[in-house]
Amino acid sequence: MNKIPDGTTVELTGTFDGHVHLRQKKTGLLELTLPDLLDEFGGALIMCNTEPPITSIRLGLDYRAEVLSELPAGAEFDALFTYYLTDEAKADEIVEGYRRRIWRACKYMPNNGSTNTARALTRFRNGYPIYERMEEEDIPLLLHAETVGDRIDPFDAPRVFISEEMPELRKRFPKLRVCLEHITDGTAADYMAEAERNNEPTWATLTPQHFVYSRNRIFQRGSVREGTFRRGSNPSFVCWPLLQREEPHRQKLLQQVAGGNNRIGLGTDRAPHDFDKAKACEDGCGGCYPGRLALAIYAMGFEAIGSFEHFQNFACRNIPCGLYRLPPGKKKIRLTKCAARPSTMPEKIGEVVPILHGEKIPWREEAVC
Numbered sequence: 462m463n464k465i466p467d468g469t470t471v472e473l474t475g476t477f478d479g480h481v482h483l484r485q486k487k488t489g490l491l492e493l494t495l496p497d498l499l500d501e502f503g504g505a506l507i508m509c510n511t512e513p514p515i516t517s518i519r520l521g522l523d524y525r526a527e528v529l530s531e532l533p534a535g536a537e538f539d540a541l542f543t544y545y546l547t548d549e550a551k552a553d554e555i556v557e558g559y560r561r562r563i564w565r566a567c568k569y570m571p572n573n574g575s576t577n578t579a580r581a582l583t584r585f586r587n588g589y590p591i592y593e594r595m596e597e598e599d600i601p602l603l604l605h606a607e608t609v610g611d612r613i614d615p616f617d618a619p620r621v622f623i624s625e626e627m628p629e630l631r632k633r634f635p636k637l638r639v640c641l642e643h644i645t646d647g648t649a650a651d652y653m654a655e656a657e658r659n660n661e662p663t664w665a666t667l668t669p670q671h672f673v674y675s676r677n678r679i680f681q682r683g684s685v686r687e688g689t690f691r692r693g694s695n696p697s698f699v700c701w702p703l704l705q706r707e708e709p710h711r712q713k714l715l716q717q718v719a720g721g722n723n724r725i726g727l728g729t730d731r732a733p734h735d736f737d738k739a740k741a742c743e744d745g746c747g748g749c750y751p752g753r754l755a756l757a758i759y760a761m762g763f764e765a766i767g768s769f770e771h772f773q774n775f776a777c778r779n780i781p782c783g784l785y786r787l788p789p790g791k792k793k794i795r796l797t798k799c800a801a802r803p804s805t806m807p808e809k810i811g812e813v814v815p816i817l818h819g820e821k822i823p824w825r826e827e828a829v830c
């Protein structure tokens with residue numbers, strides 16, 4: 462790792478989280494985790510795999526009201542929402558909701574591939590008539606780009622999706638704005654390199670866990686505190702799509718970020734779950750939670766690749782201004798390298814166990830007014 466001296470600072474202006482799960486009041490997770498998001502980010506794209514999922518204008522309005530009612534008075538936060546694609550999706554309603562800004566994008570999730578996906582499209586290609594209309598109306602399509610099933614190795618699922626679905630999608634809908642959410646592997650990195658070369662309207666979000674860690678972390682018990690290594694399973698690092706091996710996958714992602722690919726940007730995929738009831742159990746869910754130290758984790762990643770010059774665009778521009786065409790945001794965060802007095806990730810946040818729980822992160826964060 463490139464070590465930079467304590468006291469080095471990085472300032473980010475317009476921090477935006479391009480992929481978050483806020484859940485609902487009834488789960489207790491919305492109130493618990495929203496403050497963490499507000500601490501670090503001035504805006505976010507909020508996912509729609511609620512219960513029930515956001516499949517109509519009425520549900521979209523209700524969910525938006527629910528989230529906005531939890532924002533503290535006077536909070537300056539740009540909350541953007543999404544629509545959940547099902548086999549029954551109605552193009553006219555999608556277009557109307559988009560024009561009314563109830564949602565800013567539609568989300569494809571593989572059926573039974575992640576949390577609350579029982580109602581999701583049963584085949585990606587069933588959505589073609591909808592994607593056609595979305596292309597006409599210039600509505601972004603966000604992809605949980607995995608093909609899942611009991612005959613597919615879960616580590617291969619993103620590669621199967623990208624190689625089997627993306628060429629045809631692009632052939633049919635060349636102008637459709639697309640975002641490959643939470644990219645993990647070399648196939649996605651290669652795809653994004655090509656997308657940049659060809660000026661294709663495809664973007665990608667990258668989570669802190671996929672940026673900084675390889676799949677080894679899923680098989681290290683508990684947390685790794687200094688000098689300890691214990692083999693075992695670590696549900697806090699289980700995220701769909703799974704973290705991948707270092708070579709070539711994570712390394713290829715890092716190359717794209719280090720090269721300043723302007724279509725790849727920040728999306729934490731913060732996906733809180735009650736640890737005992739929903740993660741560390743049979744039928745456990747995927748989903749990682751970075752607490753209020755997401756930017757500090759990304760800073761470790763930028764430090765490792767020595768590319769701080771790309772951090773600002775990655776965290777504040779590529780997704781909000783590039784993909785969603787928002788004006789630059791205002792939220793300012795200063796990160797300071799501080800190995801002597803590191804931040805510590807809490808062991809627990811309510812019933813949620815964050816990634817790196819109990820571990821030290823050698824960066825400190827503060828809001829700058």
Ligand code: NCD
Nearest residue numbers: 482575576700701732747748
């Ligand atoms: C997310 C969740 O729990 O909502 N889980 C995950 O493993 N990433 C859903 C998602 O983004 O697929």
Ligand code: ZN
Nearest residue numbers: 575605642701
């Ligand atoms: Zn997903």
Ligand code: ZN
Nearest residue numbers: 480508730732
């Ligand atoms: Zn997600």
